[in-house]
Amino acid sequence: xxxxxxxxxxxxxxxxxxxxxxxxxxxxxxxxxxxxxxxxxxxxxxxxxxxxxxxxxxxxxxxxxxxxxxxxxxxxxxxxxxxxxxxxxxxxxxxxxxxxxxxxxxxxxxxxxxxxxxxxxxxxxxxxxxxxxxxxxxxxxxxxxxxxxxxxxxxxxxxxxxxxxxxxxxxxxxxxxxxxxxxxxxxxxxxxxxxxxxxxxxxxxxxxxxxxxxxxxxxxxxxxxxxxxxxxxxxxxxxxxxxxxxxxxxxxxxxxxxxxxxxxxxxxxxxxxxxxxxxxxxxxxxxxxxxxxxxxxxxxxxxxxxxxxxxxxxxxxxxxxxxxxxxxxxxxxxxxxxxxxxxxxxxxxxxxxxxxxxxxxxxxxxxxxxxxxxxxxxxxxxxxxxxxxxxxxxxxxxxxxxxxxxxxxxxxxxxxxxxxxxxxxxxxxxxxxxxxxxxxxxxxxxxxxxxx
Ligand code: SF4
Numbered sequence: 001x002x003x004x005x006x007x008x009x010x011x012x013x014x015x016x017x018x019x020x021x022x023x024x025x026x027x028x029x030x031x032x033x034x035x036x037x038x039x040x041x042x043x044x045x046x047x048x049x050x051x052x053x054x055x056x057x058x059x060x061x062x063x064x065x066x067x068x069x070x071x072x073x074x075x076x077x078x079x080x081x082x083x084x085x086x087x088x089x090x091x092x093x094x095x096x097x098x099x100x101x102x103x104x105x106x107x108x109x110x111x112x113x114x115x116x117x118x119x120x121x122x123x124x125x126x127x128x129x130x131x132x133x134x135x136x137x138x139x140x141x142x143x144x145x146x147x148x149x150x151x152x153x154x155x156x157x158x159x160x161x162x163x164x165x166x167x168x169x170x171x172x173x174x175x176x177x178x179x180x181x182x183x184x185x186x187x188x189x190x191x192x193x194x195x196x197x198x199x200x201x202x203x204x205x206x207x208x209x210x211x212x213x214x215x216x217x218x219x220x221x222x223x224x225x226x227x228x229x230x231x232x233x234x235x236x237x238x239x240x241x242x243x244x245x246x247x248x249x250x251x252x253x254x255x256x257x258x259x260x261x262x263x264x265x266x267x268x269x270x271x272x273x274x275x276x277x278x279x280x281x282x283x284x285x286x287x288x289x290x291x292x293x294x295x296x297x298x299x300x301x302x303x304x305x306x307x308x309x310x311x312x313x314x315x316x317x318x319x320x321x322x323x324x325x326x327x328x329x330x331x332x333x334x335x336x337x338x339x340x341x342x343x344x345x346x347x348x349x350x351x352x353x354x355x356x357x358x359x360x361x362x363x364x365x366x367x368x369x370x371x372x373x374x375x376x377x378x379x380x381x382x383x384x385x386x387x388x389x390x391x392x393x394x395x396x397x398x399x400x401x402x403x404x405x406x407x408x409x410x411x412x413x414x415x416x417x418x419x420x421x422x423x424x425x426x427x428x429x430x431x432x433x434x435x436x437x438x439x440x441x442x443x444x445x446x447x448x449x450x451x452x
Pocket of ligand 1: 139140141142166167168169317400402403404405406407
C-alpha cells in the first residue's frame, strides 16, 4: 500500500499542483509556439518581475522536461478538463476505498512517483552538469541547474539572474552564456547591505531589468499589473505560511506526517516559478489550506502529538527525499520551511508603498540582509527563529557537499541551538540523491532514539 497516494488523492489541490509541476511541458510548449510567449528561466523564488508582462512566462527549467509519469498525469489532466479536479479527486478516492486493486495500483504509482520521478530527473541533470565539466566542487543545485540549461536553454528567450552572496551561484550564472549565447541574460544586482542609498540603487537596478523585460516583451511596463501580481503572491506567501505553521506544526494534521512532508517538498519546488501561472497557483494553494482544514474539521486528520517535530534544513539546494519517510517511520515528522528561513515568505510591502518597484526593492533588501544573502550569524538566527515558531523538538541539518555559503554554518548553529532552544540537532552530508540513504538512515535512527 502506498504511504502517500491514499491520502494525496483526497486533496484535489495537491493533484493540481503536482500536475502543473510535472506535466507542464505541453502547456509551456503551447505558450511558446502557439501563443508566441517568451519563456524566461528562473531559479530560486525570483520570478516576480516577469509576471509584470502578459507575454513573459517564468519557468524553473526542469519543468520543460518530459517525465516518465507525465503520460498518466496527462490522463488525469484530460479527465479534469471534463469533470473538474474535485471530481477526479473524488473518483480516485472512490476507487481506493472500493479496493479496485488494478486501478488502485496505478494510482499509487502515479502519485508516489511525483517526487520520485522529479528526483530521477534531478540526478539525470546532475550527471549532465558533471559531464559538461562543471567544477566538482559545486553543490548539487548548481550541477543540476547546469544540466537543465544544457538540455533546455534552447526553449528560453532569457535567463533572469539575481546576484546573491554565494560566489558559486554567481559563477554559475556567468557560465550560462557559454551554454547558449543566444539566450539573453538579464541581471539584477542586489546591494549586499541596506545602507546609504542602496535602496535607491536597487530601485534603479530593478528599473533597468524592467527595461530589458519591456524590450523582450514588446509591452510597456505598468505599475498596476505588477501591483496586482504582488497582491496575488502575498496571498500565496500567507497561505504557504499557514500550511507550515498553523497546520503543519499543530497536533492534528490532515494526513500522515510523511505525506504532509511530501506536500511541503512539492510546495518548495513549485514556489520558485508558481508553476508558471501565479493566479492559478494562488487558487490552488488557497484551496489546499481549505481542504486541509476541512479534513481536520471532519475528524479525518491524524493526531500527531506524539510524533517529534523535526525541522529539516536546508533542502532547497538538494536533499535526500527519503529523509521524511525515514523520520516518520522512526516516530517523527519532518517539517521543511526553507523559504521562510531565507525570508522569501515575507510580504512584498505593497500595502504601504504605492510604487511597486520601491516595494520590491524593500522586499529584496530584506531577503538579502536577513535571509538568503546575509552572513552566517544572521542566517543562523533565522534558523533559530523558524525552529522556535515550529516548536521543533529537534533539528536535522543537511550539509550540502560543495556549499560554502548556506550549508557551512552548522557549528555556529549548533551552539545557538544548544543555548537558545535546548533541543538536539544533528547533521548529515548530502551529495547526490540516493547516494547516502543507508548512512542517513542509521544516523537518523540514533538521533530519534535520543528524543524518545
Ligand atoms: S548557497 Fe550553497 S546551496 Fe545555494 S547555490 Fe550556493 S553553494 Fe549551492
